[in-house]
Amino acid sequence: MATRCLVNKNRQYQLVKKSPVTGEETAVVDVLGAPEVDLVGVPPAMQVPVLANEAKRGISLLEGLDGLYHLPREASIDKGAYSEGARVSKFPRTDPREGQLTFATKGRDIPEWQQYEDILWWLLNLDGPCWLRVFDHDGTFRELQVQLRQSPTDKYKNDIGMRGLAIHLVDYVAADPFWYSDTLTATISRKDMVLNTATGWYEGHLAVENPTDWRCFLEYAQRPMTAGAPEQWAITDAVRAPEDPDDLSNLVFGREIPIPELSKGSEFLIRTHPSPEGLWIETLDDRQLPSEMPGIQPENALPRHLTEPLMLPIRMRGGTPDSSVTCFMPQRWQRYVGGRKVVF
DSSP states (O other), X not given: OOOOBOOOTTOEEEEEEEOTTTOXXXXXXXXXXXXXXXXXXXXGGGOOOOOTTOTTSEEEEBSOOTTSSSOOEEOOEEOOSSSSSOEEOSSOEEOOEEEEEEEEEEOSSHHHHHHHHHHHHHHSOSSSOEEEEXXXXXXXXXXXXXXXXXXXXXXXXXXXXXXSEEEEEEEEEESSOOEEEEEEEEEEEGGGSEEETTTTEEEEEEEEEEOSSSOBOOEEEEOOOOSSSXXXXXXXXXXXXXXXXXXXXXXXXXXXXXXXXXXXXXXXEEEOSOOTTOSOOOOTTOOOGGGGSTTOOOOOBBXXXXXXXXXXXXXXXXXXXXXXXXXXXXXXXXXXXXXXXXXX
16 A cells, blocks of 8 residues: 655654753754755764755655544543442543654665665664654644654565665654643843842742643742852742633632752752652752752642733742742643634
């Protein structure tokens, strides 16, 4: 059965490799309907010349995009032995994405095809993830972290690549099943805050929002303190979950998380996502801050479709006028397109 190469003028796919240390992109390869392969960041030994008028040469993503669109969720149904009907849980289970993709590699000759094969399996392997990036018609993109679930099964009738072409069925897994777009940020400095003389704390607000179709767990980061007096911050994890997810008119602020006082040379990173690590704080002086904060854990998030900025309270004391904290708002989506707020 013939397999068609996907061509969509409104959408472009890429495989992206990122540094596991810095998160910076180290390679970007076009894999959908592109006339040439973008070799930015690919090691020189793997680079081959590509002619712009030979669209079929390079790496192509073929039809069959299993598991990429809808978020894999399943409702939990509780049934009683003597009750009528059943009760559907308010908290459906979210599973990792698993599916199969089909990639083709084609070269002008066998040596060039081998180079494309090297690039494909350098990006897709069992040793670490890469990102599948999908561009929309407006130039924005969302990306999903994927990696091989198992090595592709070799069932070739002839010597692979003998005509400079190979097609591979790739079983992938995305442990984090969400599509990510650019992270939003908001920063505040002490000089932007107002001193409460009664408490000795500076008070201010961060403008936060979440236009996606999934809740957003905030992250807070403080730049290393280089001078000045010790400082202490008190952040807000987010807002309490509204009773009606479509009515965000009466949101209630969530939990305040006081961070122990930090001295010169320290910094912190707090992820409020309820991950196995829990409250994650890093400092340069190797203090075990979570042990100094017993029973204080983030438990709230920004609701979906929060399109109007919300002023979230934040406090600090000590430090200098330039002491600052940045709030990161990771943008998670259920699908690689759509998910915007529906307005009737």
